[in-house]
Amino acid sequence: MKEHSKRYPPYLDLHPVMKVQGTVRLPGSKSISNRILLLAALSKGTTRIHDLLASDDTMVMLNALQKLGVHWTQEGDTHNYTVIGANGVFPNHQADLFMGNAGTAIRPLVAALAVLGGDYTVHGVARMHERPIGDLVDALNAVGAQIDYTGNPGYPPLHIMRGHIHAQKMQVKGNVSSQFLTALLMASPLAAQHSDVVIEVVGDLISKPYIEITLNLMARFGVEVVRDGWQRFTIKAGQHYVSPGLVYVEGDASSASYFLAAGAIAGGPIRVEGVGRNSIQGDVRFAEALEKMGAKITMGDNWIEAETQGSLNSIDMDFNHIPDAAMTIAIAALYANGTTTLRNIESWRVKETDRIVAMATELRKLGAIVEEGQDFMTVTPPVELAPATIDTYDDHRMAMCFSLASLDGVARRGAAMRINDPKCVAKTFPDFFEAFMKIKYEDLF
Ligand SMILES: O=C(O)C1=C[C@@H](OP(=O)(O)O)[C@@H](O)[C@H](O)C1
Numbered sequence: 108m109k110e111h112s113k114r115y116p117p118y119l120d121l122h123p124v125m126k127v128q129g130t131v132r133l134p135g136s137k138s139i140s141n142r143i144l145l146l147a148a149l150s151k152g153t154t155r156i157h158d159l160l161a162s163d164d165t166m167v168m169l170n171a172l173q174k175l176g177v178h179w180t181q182e183g184d185t186h187n188y189t190v191i192g193a194n195g196v197f198p199n200h201q202a203d204l205f206m207g208n209a210g211t212a213i214r215p216l217v218a219a220l221a222v223l224g225g226d227y228t229v230h231g232v233a234r235m236h237e238r239p240i241g242d243l244v245d246a247l248n249a250v251g252a253q254i255d256y257t258g259n260p261g262y263p264p265l266h267i268m269r270g271h272i273h274a275q276k277m278q279v280k281g282n283v284s285s286q287f288l289t290a291l292l293m294a295s296p297l298a299a300q301h302s303d304v305v306i307e308v309v310g311d312l313i314s315k316p317y318i319e320i321t322l323n324l325m326a327r328f329g330v331e332v333v334r335d336g337w338q339r340f341t342i343k344a345g346q347h348y349v350s351p352g353l354v355y356v357e358g359d360a361s362s363a364s365y366f367l368a369a370g371a372i373a374g375g376p377i378r379v380e381g382v383g384r385n386s387i388q389g390d391v392r393f394a395e396a397l398e399k400m401g402a403k404i405t406m407g408d409n410w411i412e413a414e415t416q417g418s419l420n421s422i423d424m425d426f427n428h429i430p431d432a433a434m435t436i437a438i439a440a441l442y443a444n445g446t447t448t449l450r451n452i453e454s455w456r457v458k459e460t461d462r463i464v465a466m467a468t469e470l471r472k473l474g475a476i477v478e479e480g481q482d483f484m485t486v487t488p489p490v491e492l493a494p495a496t497i498d499t500y501d502d503h504r505m506a507m508c509f510s511l512a513s514l515d516g517v518a519r520r521g522a523a524m525r526i527n528d529p530k531c532v533a534k535t536f537p538d539f540f541e542a543f544m545k546i547k548y549e550d551l552f
C-alpha cells in the first residue's frame with residue numbers, strides 16, 4: 108500500500124465559492140475496514156474484502172498484520188484485498204508494531220495480542236502516546252494478561268508478553284472510549300474456547316453506535332454476542348471466527364458529513380453514495396442533525412442527499428452518539444441564525460488533538476463567539492466570516508470540516524481561507540480535497 112500524504116503542499120488556499128452540487132462516491136468506512144481486517148486475519152478461511160479504505164489508518168493495520176505473519180494481497184491497484192485467515196492465532200510471536208494514530212487499529216489489536224500472548228511492542232506517533240489506553244490495559248491485566256507501559260502509565264507504548272488468561276468475567280470502563288469495549292468484544296472468542304466470556308461495562312458507555320458496528324461485524328464472521336442492554340455482553344464458549352467469504356465495506360458515514368453539510372449550507376443537492384438507510388454506521392444519524400437545522404434530507408438504501416431550504420437554524424443537541432460527525436455541526440453552526448450548542452462531547456479531548464480547544468481556537472479566527480466547557484461548546488456566528496489561516500493540529504477532521512467555511516451560505520458568505528498542513532486528511536480520506544473541489548461551482552447568474 109502506498110504512502111497517502113506525500114503529494115500535499117504545506118497549505119491550501121480556498122477561495123469563497125457560491126454554490127455546490129454533485130455526487131460523491133465515498134471512500135470505505137475506517138471503522139468497518141479496520142474491524143474487518145482484524146476479523147479476517149483471525150478467521151478460519153480466506154476473506155475477499157471489497158472497497159477497503161485506502162488511508163493511513165488502514166495502512167498501519169495492514170502493515171501490522173503483515174508483521175504478525177498474516178498473508179494478505181491487494182488486487183492490483185484496486186480497493187479489493189484478500190486476507191488468508193490465520194485461524195485464531197498470529198503466526199509470528201514476536202513483533203514491533205507501529206500503529207500511527209489509529210485508535211481503531213491499536214486498541215483491538217492490543218486486546219487480541221494480549222489474549223493470544225507473545226512478545227510484542229506496540230507504539231505510534233507522539234499524539235498516540237497521549238491518547239489513553241489504561242482502561243483497556245487494566246481490563247486485560249485483571250484477567251491475567253501481561254501488558255507493561257514502556258512510557259507513561261496509562262498510555263502507549265506498550266510491551267505485551269504472554270500471560271495466563273482466565274477471561275470468564277471481564278470488566279471495562281466505557282466513559283473514555285468505546286474502543287476499549289470493542290477491543291475486548293473482538294478478542295473474546297479467542298479466550299472463550301472452554302467457557303463463556305462475560306464482559307461487563309462499569310459506569311457509563313460513550314459512542315454506543317460503534318459497539319453496534321462491532322457486534323454486527325462479529326456476527327458476519329460467525330460469532331454471536333448475547334447482550335443485556337449496554338451493560339453486559341456474553342460470548343458463549345466454543346465460538347470461532349469463520350470467514351464469510353466476500354465482504355463489502357460501506358462508504359464512510361463520517362466522511363459523508365462534510366459533503367452533506369456542504370449541500371445543506373450552499374445550495375446542493377449533494378448526493379453521497381455508499382451509505383444510506385441500510386448503513387450499520389451510527390454516523391448516518393448526522394443527517395438527522397442537519398435536518399433539524401433546516402436542511403432538506405432524502406435517503407435511499409445506499410445514498411443520502413442534502414439540500415438548502417433557506418438559512419440554517421441553530422440547534423441544541425447531545426452528540427455523544429456521533430462524536431466524529433459532530434465536528435461538522437460546529438462548522439454548519441457558522442451558517443445558522445443564533446447560537447448552536449453541542450453537548451456531551453468530552454471524548455473530543457482525547458482524540459487526534461483536544462478537539463474542543465482546537466475547534467474553539469479556529470472558529471474564533473473566523474469571527475465566531477465560542478464558549479467552551481469540559482464536555483460542551485456553544486458557537487455563535489459572526490455577521491460576516493473573517494478571512495483566516497486555519498491550523499489543523501494533525502487532525503484530519505479539522506482540515507475537512509473547516510474547508511466548509513469557504514462556502515457561501517444563505518445567512519452569510521464564505522471566508523477566504525488558508526488550510527495549513529492539508530496532508531493530515533490522509534488519516535481517513537486522502538482524496539478529500541479533490542472530491543471537495545469537484546462539488547464547487549460558481550453561479551454566474
Ligand atoms: O470504534 C470506532 O470505530 C470508533 C469509535 C469512536 O471513538 P470513541 O469510542 O473513542 O469515541 C470514534 O470517535 C472513532 O473515530 C472510531
Ligand SMILES: C=C(OP(=O)(O)O)C(=O)O
Nearest residue numbers: 208209210211431458459
Ligand atoms: C477519533 C478518530 O479516530 P481514531 O480511530 O483514531 O480514534 C477519528 O477518526 O475521528
